[in-house]
Amino acid sequence: MKKIVACYKWVVDEADIRVEGKARSLNFDRIKYKISEYDRNAIEVGASFNEKQGCQFLAVTCGANVEASLKDVLSRGPESIAYVNDGALEETDSSVTSKVLAGIIKKIGEVDLVICGEGSSDGYSQQVGPRLAALLGYASVTFVNKLELTEDGIRAERKLEDGVEVVELTGPAVVTVLPDINKPRIPSLKQILAAKKKTSEKLELAAIGLDSLALKQKTLDVSGTVMERKNIQINSGGMTIEEAAQKLVQQLKADGSLA
Amino acid sequence: MSGDIFDCIIVGAGPSGSIAGYLLAQAGLEVLIIERGNFAGSKNMTGGRLYSHSLEKIIPGFSKEAPVERRVIKETVTMLTGDSSVSLDFQSELLGEEKKDSYTVLRADFDQWLASKAEEAGAILASGVRVDDLIIQDGKVTGVIAGEDEMEADVVILADGVNSLLAQKAGLKAELKPDQVAVGIKEVIELPANVIEDRFNLNPGEGAARLFVGDCTKGKIGGGFLYTNKNSISLGLVFTLSDIGTEGLSVPQMLEEFKQHPAVKPLIKGGKLVEYSGHLVPEGGLTMLPKLYGDGVLVVGDAAGLVINAGYTVRGMDLAIASGEAAAQAVIAAQEKGDYTAPNLAHYKNLLDNSFIMRDLTKYQDFPIFMENHRIFKQYPQLAVDIFKDLYLIDGNPLKPLKKTALSHMKKVGIVNLLKDAWKGGKIL
Numbered sequence: 001m002k003k004i005v006a007c008y009k010w011v012v013d014e015a016d017i018r019v020e021g022k023a024r025s026l027n028f029d030r031i032k033y034k035i036s037e038y039d040r041n042a043i044e045v046g047a048s049f050n051e052k053q054g055c056q057f058l059a060v061t062c063g064a065n066v067e068a069s070l071k072d073v074l075s076r077g078p079e080s081i082a083y084v085n086d087g088a089l090e091e092t093d094s095s096v097t098s099k100v101l102a103g104i105i106k107k108i109g110e111v112d113l114v115i116c117g118e119g120s121s122d123g124y125s126q127q128v129g130p131r132l133a134a135l136l137g138y139a140s141v142t143f144v145n146k147l148e149l150t151e152d153g154i155r156a157e158r159k160l161e162d163g164v165e166v167v168e169l170t171g172p173a174v175v176t177v178l179p180d181i182n183k184p185r186i187p188s189l190k191q192i193l194a195a196k197k198k199t200s201e202k203l204e205l206a207a208i209g210l211d212s213l214a215l216k217q218k219t220l221d222v223s224g225t226v227m228e229r230k231n232i233q234i235n236s237g238g239m240t241i242e243e244a245a246q247k248l249v250q251q252l253k254a255d256g257s258l259a
Numbered sequence: 260m261s262g263d264i265f266d267c268i269i270v271g272a273g274p275s276g277s278i279a280g281y282l283l284a285q286a287g288l289e290v291l292i293i294e295r296g297n298f299a300g301s302k303n304m305t306g307g308r309l310y311s312h313s314l315e316k317i318i319p320g321f322s323k324e325a326p327v328e329r330r331v332i333k334e335t336v337t338m339l340t341g342d343s344s345v346s347l348d349f350q351s352e353l354l355g356e357e358k359k360d361s362y363t364v365l366r367a368d369f370d371q372w373l374a375s376k377a378e379e380a381g382a383i384l385a386s387g388v389r390v391d392d393l394i395i396q397d398g399k400v401t402g403v404i405a406g407e408d409e410m411e412a413d414v415v416i417l418a419d420g421v422n423s424l425l426a427q428k429a430g431l432k433a434e435l436k437p438d439q440v441a442v443g444i445k446e447v448i449e450l451p452a453n454v455i456e457d458r459f460n461l462n463p464g465e466g467a468a469r470l471f472v473g474d475c476t477k478g479k480i481g482g483g484f485l486y487t488n489k490n491s492i493s494l495g496l497v498f499t500l501s502d503i504g505t506e507g508l509s510v511p512q513m514l515e516e517f518k519q520h521p522a523v524k525p526l527i528k529g530g531k532l533v534e535y536s537g538h539l540v541p542e543g544g545l546t547m548l549p550k551l552y553g554d555g556v557l558v559v560g561d562a563a564g565l566v567i568n569a570g571y572t573v574r575g576m577d578l579a580i581a582s583g584e585a586a587a588q589a590v591i592a593a594q595e596k597g598d599y600t601a602p603n604l605a606h607y608k609n610l611l612d613n614s615f616i617m618r619d620l621t622k623y624q625d626f627p628i629f630m631e632n633h634r635i636f637k638q639y640p641q642l643a644v645d646i647f648k649d650l651y652l653i654d655g656n657p658l659k660p661l662k663k664t665a666l667s668h669m670k671k672v673g674i675v676n677l678l679k680d681a682w683k684g685g686k687i688l
């Protein structure tokens with residue numbers, strides 16, 4: 001029986017972030033957290049392998065404030081969760097996150113397949129999956145929008161810019177999945193109630209061989225980007241539609257928006 | 260809980276549902292609260308003021324731990340015409356007296372806190388789940404249906420708010436009629452705490468409540484409200500649903516005009532709109548009271564129409580809380596007997612009958628009809644403004660004695676009408 005792990009990030013719901021003032025500082029005053037969108041796809045992949053093929057399926061996460069996420073994630077299919085909750089992980093980047101996740105996954109042991117979302121809803125650095133693969137010594141398969149289990153490995157379809165690549169591999173792997181791989185479930189009443197009976201294992205950084213001080217990072221500044229409007233009026237002064245259309249095309253070419 | 264059957268399932272984690280869940284869990288019952296919003300309070304709105312008495316009785320000193328915004332120490336009623344206003348201001352230490360005081364609240368925070376109290380007490384909260392139907396066997400409610408899932412319980416408490424489709428399904432209530440509900444819209448406008456305190460003359464922690472009658476609803480039944488929160492102002496309108504559109508203004512347009520009124524505009528100046536919401540308010544009073552219980556089922560709070568809507572002010576949360584408490588008491592008593600049939604759950608109605616809920620609803624029972632009288636919302640604000648205009652506008656013309664000018668304005672409304680309304684209003688209030 002295969003053992004599958006899905007990793008997820010507990011992120012700020014971007015709908016609640018407000019960009020303020022000229023400095024474009026980000027206001028996090030009234031924010032809520034959620035399971036990062038693409039990670040929900042990753043969890044759904046694991047849940048369906050668990051339900052349809054009887055694989056063992058666990059969730060894994062880390063962060064400074066992730067305990068609020070446990071009930072939610074467990075209602076989405078995993079049989080249990082292992083996590084690290086440590087203030088030192090307040091401002092981690094993908095390098096630190098992947099170290100911690102790798103530590104947890106090694107601790108779980110004998111994991112055949114790790115599934116992550118292609119990128120997180122907040123940073124979207126697309127690094128955690130591949131880094132995790134390197135740290136675990138697993139194969140790395142990205143941009144996956146179709147995944148099957150084989151006898152001793154996986155068969156995955158990668159959706160690339162210029163086509164679809166099908167890869168087959170044997171041995172353990174870390175797969176990052178795209179949002180169109182499935183439709184994540186909205187947990188049902190019974191799934192929510194069942195989640196309350198599932199187990200969660202809290203691990204300390206020391207228990208996975210990491211030192212919280214060495215991991216501590218500080219972010220100096222985060223600010224929003226806003227696309228300034230150019231306020232160009234194309235058809236002012238009674239210009240005909242034909243002329244305006246031509247002027248618009250020229251403008252778009254000049255801007256590099258049209259090749 | 261025997262097997263997979265809960266002692267009690269509560270639908271809705273508003274104040275009525277969470278309080279019922281809190282008390283039942285405290286009494287050791289296995290309780291499941293089901294909330295369709297992603298978290299308790301996520302879909303809920305209120306004007307903004309919680310009268311503390313009923314919650315204080317259940318959780319003494321709650322205001323110290325609950326996320327309340329400000330304690331109201333200042334009340335103002337303002338009558339508006341298109342360009343003028345007359346206000347009556349009441350500020351008193353009495354308003355702050357414990358158990359009689361009131362607090363402004365924002366529901367997203369407050370409801371979450373109350374639901375977490377129920378969870379701490381041992382209730383299970385399942386949020387993000389909508390109950391679609393009830394399981395009814397031989398006329399007895401035995402559980403709920405949510406999507407594919409069925410869940411059974413000895414008794415179900417319907418705390419699902421004003422438009423309780425479930426109470427209809429249980430045969431306790433008919434479909435809402437337009438004249439039984441008002442519509443409320445509200446904006447939350449952010450301003451720094453110190454600006455709010457300066458503008459409304461408040462100390463930190465203190466709050467103001469303002470009600471507006473007249474032009475804000477274009478003379479229709481209803482009114483405007485303004486409550487100060489910590490860092491924001493809740494500003495909105497409530498008016499009878501059957502009245503909407505008759506003045507050619509849409510609901511958002513009415514709110515926009517209200518915000519532009521010279522008596523309101525400076526109060527919200529420089530503020531930033533952070534939230535916009537709309538909701539129904541039951542306002543039929545006693546006349547729309549449903550059957551409050553049936554075999555295996557009870558209805559509480561807005562779902563039971565337990566709201567006092569005096570047109571310009573709405574009171575529902577303290578009633579919701581007290582009705583949740585009464586329902587919990589009735590369920591606990593029923594559990595002791597192991598009998599959840601209607602005659603046994605009738606205890607709930609007895610408790611309500613002997614509480615402030617029915618006393619106040621009875622007192623206000625003619626109020627909805629009294630309010631249907633449009634003079635209150637059209638002519639009286641104009642009358643007040645006219646009288647004050649004569650008092651204060653000095654243009655060099657000879658002044659007429661107040662009695663005479665006031666009388667001439669009153670004649671426009673009709674002295675008999677005025678006396679009639681004053682008599683009726685006085686009797687009800």
Ligand SMILES: Cc1cc2nc3c(=O)[nH]c(=O)nc-3n(C[C@H](O)[C@H](O)[C@H](O)COP(=O)(O)OP(=O)(O)OC[C@H]3O[C@@H](n4cnc5c(N)ncnc54)[C@H](O)[C@@H]3O)c2cc1C
Binds near residue numbers: 273299302559562579
């Ligand atoms: C504009 C406005 C101003 C008001 N001002 C005040 C005021 O200043 N003071 C005051 O005391 N009262 C005020 N009220 C009234 C007050 O808000 C309500 O009386 C009170 O919220 C009722 O509480 P409740 O628990 O009965 O219902 P609600 O607070 O409406 O809670 C019902 C809950 O049930 C959930 N639900 C509904 N259907 C389902 C379903 N099928 N499955 C699962 N969950 C479901 C909803 O999501 C909601 O959380 C105002 C109301 C409005 C609209």
